[in-house]
Amino acid sequence: xxxxxxxxxxxxxxxxxxxxxxxxxxxxxxxxxxxxxxxxxxxxxxxxxxxxxxxxxxxxxxxxxxxxxxxxxxxxxxxxxxxxxxxxxxxxxxxxxxxxxxxxxxxxxxxxxxxxxxxxxxxxx
Amino acid sequence: xxxxxxxxxxxxxxxxxxxxxxxxxxxxxxxxxxxxxxxxxxxxxxxxxxxxxxxxxxxxxxxxxxxxxxxxxxxxxxxxxxxxxxxxxxxxxxxxxxxxxxxxxxxxxxxxxx
Numbered sequence: 001x002x003x004x005x006x007x008x009x010x011x012x013x014x015x016x017x018x019x020x021x022x023x024x025x026x027x028x029x030x031x032x033x034x035x036x037x038x039x040x041x042x043x044x045x046x047x048x049x050x051x052x053x054x055x056x057x058x059x060x061x062x063x064x065x066x067x068x069x070x071x072x073x074x075x076x077x078x079x080x081x082x083x084x085x086x087x088x089x090x091x092x093x094x095x096x097x098x099x100x101x102x103x104x105x106x107x108x109x110x111x112x113x114x115x116x117x118x119x120x121x122x123x124x125x
Numbered sequence: 126x127x128x129x130x131x132x133x134x135x136x137x138x139x140x141x142x143x144x145x146x147x148x149x150x151x152x153x154x155x156x157x158x159x160x161x162x163x164x165x166x167x168x169x170x171x172x173x174x175x176x177x178x179x180x181x182x183x184x185x186x187x188x189x190x191x192x193x194x195x196x197x198x199x200x201x202x203x204x205x206x207x208x209x210x211x212x213x214x215x216x217x218x219x220x221x222x223x224x225x226x227x228x229x230x231x232x233x234x235x236x237x238x239x
Contacts, residue, residue, distance in 0.1 A: 031204060034200070049236060052170045085152075086152075
C-alpha cells in the first residue's frame, strides 16, 4: 500500500530535529563570536587595561541596561558554542553517539546554555 | 593517459584535530581565568592590571588568542566552503577573514605587552 506522506525540502516547513537546531546555533554563534565578538572583546580588554580613568569609563558604559542586555545575549552565544563544543568532543570520543543519548545531550546543551547565561547574567547584573 | 585521483588536499584531518586541540586549550584557559576571577578578593583596576602584569599570564593569554584565531579560521573556512559557491567570492571572503584574524592576533600582543 502506497502511503501518502508530505514531502518538502523547504527548510522553514520541515520540523528540524533538535541536533540540527543545536548544530546551526553552533555555527551562527561561531560566526558572531568571530565578528563582532573578537573585536569587541579586544576593545573591552584594551579599555579596561589602559588607565584607571578608562577602566572607570568602561564600567559606567557597562552600566547602561541596553549594553548589559547585549552582553547577556553575547554571553548566551558564547555559552551555547562552549556547551555544543563539549558535546562535539564527547561524541568524537564515542560518548553518547546513540540516538537517544544524542537527543538527551542536545537538550542538555540547549538548557545549559540558557541556565548558565541566566546564572552568570544575574551575577553580573 | 594520466589518471588523476581526486583525493583532496589532505588537510581535512589536520584541521579537524587542530579545531579540537585549540578548543580544549581555550576551554582550560577560560576555566582557569574564571577560577582566578572568582577567587580574587577585589575587582578593580589595580587587581586587573596586576593579573595581566604577570609574564606567565600574558603568555597564557597570548596562547589563548592564537588558539582563538586559528580556531576561528578553521570554522569560518568550513562555513564559507559550505555556503559560498562562487570561487572568487569565497576566496575574497577567506582573504578578508585571514586579514581580520592576523589583525586581531597582532592587536592582542599590543594589548598584552603594552
